[in-house]
Amino acid sequence: MSETLTxxxxxxxxxxxxxxxxxxxxxxxxxxxxxxxxxxSITSMVQKLSTVKPALVSYRKYQGVSLTVAxxxxxLDVIRRHRLLEAWLVQNLGYSWxxxxxxxxxxxxxxxQDFEKRIAAVLGQPERDPHGxxxxxxxxxxxxxxxxxxxxxxPGQKATxxxxxxxxxxxLKHLTELGLTPGAxxxxxxxxxxxxxxxxxxxxxxxxxVLGPAITNGVFVEIS
Numbered sequence: 001m002s003e004t005l006t007x008x009x010x011x012x013x014x015x016x017x018x019x020x021x022x023x024x025x026x027x028x029x030x031x032x033x034x035x036x037x038x039x040x041s042i043t044s045m046v047q048k049l050s051t052v053k054p055a056l057v058s059y060r061k062y063q064g065v066s067l068t069v070a071x072x073x074x075x076l077d078v079i080r081r082h083r084l085l086e087a088w089l090v091q092n093l094g095y096s097w098x099x100x101x102x103x104x105x106x107x108x109x110x111x112x113q114d115f116e117k118r119i120a121a122v123l124g125q126p127e128r129d130p131h132g133x134x135x136x137x138x139x140x141x142x143x144x145x146x147x148x149x150x151x152x153x154x155p156g157q158k159a160t161x162x163x164x165x166x167x168x169x170x171x172l173k174h175l176t177e178l179g180l181t182p183g184a185x186x187x188x189x190x191x192x193x194x195x196x197x198x199x200x201x202x203x204x205x206x207x208x209x210v211l212g213p214a215i216t217n218g219v220f221v222e223i224s
Contacts, residue, residue: 007109010078011035012045013056016067017075025064073140080136081116082108083129088119090130097130097181098172131172132163132182132220147220151196151213153188159221160185166218178211179204180219 005013015034019026028046032039046065049056056071067075085104089095095103111119120126120138127135127143134143147162161184164175175181185203192198196213 005074008045009049009056010074010109012049013067013071013075014078014082016057016065017072017079020066025058025066027064031065076136076140076142078108080140081111083133083135084116084119084123084126085111086129086131087123087126087135091123096176098169098176100130101167101169128163128182130182131165131167132161133165134163145220147222149217150186150211150219150221151198151216153191153198153200153216153221155188155190158185158187158224160224161219162222163220164218165220171218175215175219178202178209178215180209180211180215185224186221 012031012035015031016026019030019034028039028042031037031046032042035042046057046059049071050059050065054070055068056074057065058068059065082104085107086097086100089100089103090097117138125137127137129135132147134145136142145163150159150161153159161180161182163182164172166172179202180186187201189199189201189208196216198211198216199208200211201208
């Protein structure tokens with residue numbers, strides 16, 4: 001791209017990456033809601049990003065927007081910076097996992113490549129951030145993640161919490177209170193077929209926990 005990626009462009013690319021994780025294009029309406037921007041402004045920006053050299057997005061009216069190869073690399077670059085910063089803020093500056101997202105959002109656009117490399121080295125080249133989300137490596141390859149929603153766990157199965165797909169501070173604080181953080185071990189006891197309420201035992205807690213789908217669909221696990 002002939003121009004430097006601005007903070008706004010990086011935010012667009014990151015949002016598109018997150019919205020197209022299922023392989024489908026993102027609608028401009030959905031993108032507008034994610035970024036808190038008027039739909040007309042979204043259309044103007046994605047049209048611009050589709051015509052720069054090299055093009056960062058592929059956009060067709062009424063068919064949505066997706067990232068090109070160049071756009072995906074740029075998105076992974078900013079995601080790497082963001083997640084490394086979150087890990088650094090927690091491990092080195094004493095932030096809790098519910099406090100780091102906004103700080104990393106601001107810092108991800110301004111740190112140099114050298115600063116990024118130094119953070120990665122100090123942290124030991126981590127593969128996951130404090131929420132358990134995978135961190136693209138130095139070659140901008142996203143590590144494989146085999147986790148699935150806690151809601152899909154069957155009674156009797158044991159699992160380990162791998163990641164939490166949320167940046168909402170209140171939600172993360174609630175998970176901390178439940179002991180449902182990355183690395184936690186648990187066992188599904190029963191699941192209601194009517195309302196998907198799950199009874200489970202979380203290691204370290206005496207009483208069983210009863211969780212609804214608002215929680216079990218946002219926590220991702222791997223079979224132990």
